[in-house]
Amino acid sequence: MAKLRTTVQLKRHFRYITAFLSSTTILLFLYFQNSAVITTYASYGIASKRAACGCNTCVASRENGTWFSERYNRTIPFLLNSTNSELNEDILKWWKGLQGAADVINYTYVVDILFSLFPDEDHFSDAGPDRCRTCAVVGNSGNLLRSNYGRLIDLHDFVLRINKGPTKGFEKDVGSKTTHRIMYPESAVDLDNSTHLVLFPYKILDMQWLISIFTTKHITETYMSVPSTINADRDKVMILHPEFIKYVNDKWAEGHGGYPSTGFLTLIFALHICDEVNVFGFGATSEGQWHHYFDDSMTSFSNLHGGDFENQTIHFLHQQNKISLHKGWT
Known part of the structure; x- marks a missing residue:
């Protein structure tokens, strides 16, 4: 038993x-x-919020509201390279329409020259759950004066600056670090060897100018005088994609104005290459003045850029916790 x-x-x-x-x-x-x-399945929209990036909050989080999801397209080509350079008829027609004159330049020919000179890469393809890339988008508003944002701005992984906004003499308020400067020929400035030149090509002539400043230096005029050359590292040259410009115009600016402003385009560009975006130097001063921090010239919301609508969209992105908008102290 x-x-x-x-x-x-x-x-x-x-x-x-x-x-x-x-x-x-x-x-x-x-x-x-x-x-x-x-x-x-992160790329198919099944990923959780944690999978979007390694930051506490992520621009590309799948827990987005309808407003953001209807506008944000993570698959849009934002930088030009030889493999994505072909433009469909609608995009090419729209982009050429910005140029205000009959175009006789062969776009394909210009692109072939571009990528014989400059990096032909699929930039910023490293997004994933382990990446936490912080970015500061620094505009040129007078509200930066006496803000003491300089050290905070310089802590970011990327610091994107716009057109001619200087750092020298303003380091306490705007910082000294610049990783990317978005510009076009008429707003070009010299760069140091640590800064990427990101061209905003309104027109094919802008691409030709980019080629010229590193080679023949023969282009000195567009609709105004432009520098025949600038200090820049050709291995750090990037070119915004015409399809991306149209996407920002259609989806984010909703067709207000002729085309997006450089500042607005830079901010939306940051949403596509960064995980956390902090925005400085956008908007008016506390007294309602619209001027640059580096001179007394007044800026205005012309019909060319639909500035009122861009400003509203930027504030709504802040309300949606997609960006943090720092408004300064002046």
Whole structure:
């Protein structure tokens, strides 16, 4: 009887152990299966908020409201390279329409020259759950004066500046670091060797100018005088994609104005290459004045850029926690 009792107890223990191991196996399977879903299907919209990036908050979080989701397109080509340079008829027609004159320049020919000179890469393709790239977009508003934002701005991984906005003499308020400067020929300035030149090509002539400043230096005029050359590192040259410009115009500016302002375009560009975006130097001063921090010239919201609508959109992005808008102290 004792032997029989022992046998029964062993069988009972064996069943318990088998049940425990089976349950554990199922739980482990479900855990790793869910992890695989987060990793493998992130690009298809199944990923959780955690999978979007490694920051506390992520621009590309899948937990977006309808307003943002209807506008934000993570698949849009934002920088030009040889493999994505072909433009469909609608985009080419719209982009050429910005140029205000009959165009006789062969776009494909110009692109071929561009990428024989400059990096032909798929930039910023490293997005993922382990990346936390912080970016400061620094505009040129007078509200930066006496803000003491300089040290905060310089803490960011990327610091994107716009057109001619200087740092020298204003470091306390605007910082000294610049990783990317978005410009076009008429707003060009010299750069140091640590800064990327990001061209905003309103027209094919802008691309030709970019080629010229590193080669023949023969282009000195567009609709106004432009520098024949500037200090810049050709290995750090990037070119915004015409399709991206149209996308910002259609989806974010909703067609207000002729085309997006450089500042607004830079901000939306940052939403596509960064995980956290802090915005400085946009908007009026506390007294309602619209002027640059580096001179007394007044800026205005012309019909060319639909500035009122851009300003409203920037504030709504702040309300949606997609950017943090720092308004300065003046």
